Amino acid sequence: MFAEERQQRIAERARTAGRVDVAALAAHFEVTTETIRRDLTALERQGVVKKVHGGAIPLERIGFEPTVAARDAVQTAAKERIAAAALAEVPAEGAILLDAGTTTARIAQAIPADRDLTVVTNDVLIASLLAAKPRLTVLIVGGKVRRRTMAAVDDWALRALAETYVDVAFMGANGISVERGLTTPDTGEAAVKRAMINAARKTVVVADHTKAGNDCLARFGTLDQVDVLVTDTGLDDDLAADFESADLKVVRA
Template sequence: MYAQERQQRIVERARVEGRADVAELAAEFDVTTETVRRDLTVLERHGLLRRVHGGAIPVERLGFEPGLADRDAVMTAEKERIAKAALAEVPREGAILLDAGTTTARLAEILPNDRELTVVTNAVPLVASLAVRPQITVLLLGGKVRGRTMAAVEDWTLRALADTFVDVAFLGANGLSVERGLTTPDTGEASVKRAMIHAARRVVVLADHTKAGNDCLARFGELAEVDCLITDSGLDAELAERIASAGPKVVRA
């Protein structure tokens, strides 16, 4: 098993069980405890876990949210596959909404050049690359910009969304589960995501499989409000069926 593969499994274990124990992980993966500790150090550096005595806990349990650069550096291949699959949900023309996030950013990068689209977004980093493309009209939602995610939030953003209606909203999520629905660590971003759901004819959530079964602080929607969840092939087939039974079509890219 490659180190990256092992580290991914460690994060999944920590999110499901609330903790990752060094000794148990070493026995499961048949590696030394020192190897596991190095893995935990790497994962902590990426903002995915926090080291504690004897192991690590997921940052979500601490109310901590990894920064944009940290999140952009993990699950890159999966996010690219998700973005490519999401192209099937982009209309030939009309208006779409792009939520802030590293997976939605990858969709922004590959939007086709042969479609006349209006892109509404609260993601400040997306504006520069989209605005120079002649076939795309960009509407940036104003508001207070969170430094951690570079997303516009709070009252100005919500007021603009109240007067907005798009064909498709592409949203990210830090956590999703059948029991808790769609969640994120920040209450301000949760309010904006909730308003985005109400501003769209169809809702498509882009989230890699490590978000499944993970619950964060603030809920912003139910799975029944989602038309399509696009994730990666790492999502367990049984869990995919449970999610689909709650409402959305599930695509495993």
């Protein structure tokens, strides 16, 4: 097994269990404890976990978030497939909303340049990507920009979204579960995400399988507010069945 694949699995175990143990990981992967410690160091540098005595804790569970650069380097192939599949939900014309995030940024990149769309976003980086496509009308939601995610938040953003109504909102999430719904570590972003869902006729959540079953600090939506979940083939069959039993359409790209 390549180190990158092992580290990805370690990150998934950390998010699922809330903590990973060096000795247990070494036994599971049949490698030395030194190898596991190097893996955890690499994941900590990526902003995925925080090393603690004897193991590591996922940053989401202790109120931290990885930076945009760190998140953009994780699950890249899955995010590309998710974005391609999500394009089926983009109308030929009308208005859509793109939440801040690295998966939604890939949707922005993939939107055909000949679409007559109005795109609303609170993501500074996404707005700059869309501005290069001349047939799109790009509206950026104002507010205080969080440097960690490059998302505009707070009252300015909420006021703009209260006067907005779009055909489809494409939402990211740090966690999605049957028990807690849609969650994110930051309360300011949660408020904006909640307003985005309320501003849309249809809601599509785009999230790779590592977010499934994960719960973060702030809830911003329930599963009955979501029409479609677009994820990847790494999603566990049992979790997929749980989501579908909650009347959520699941697309595994």
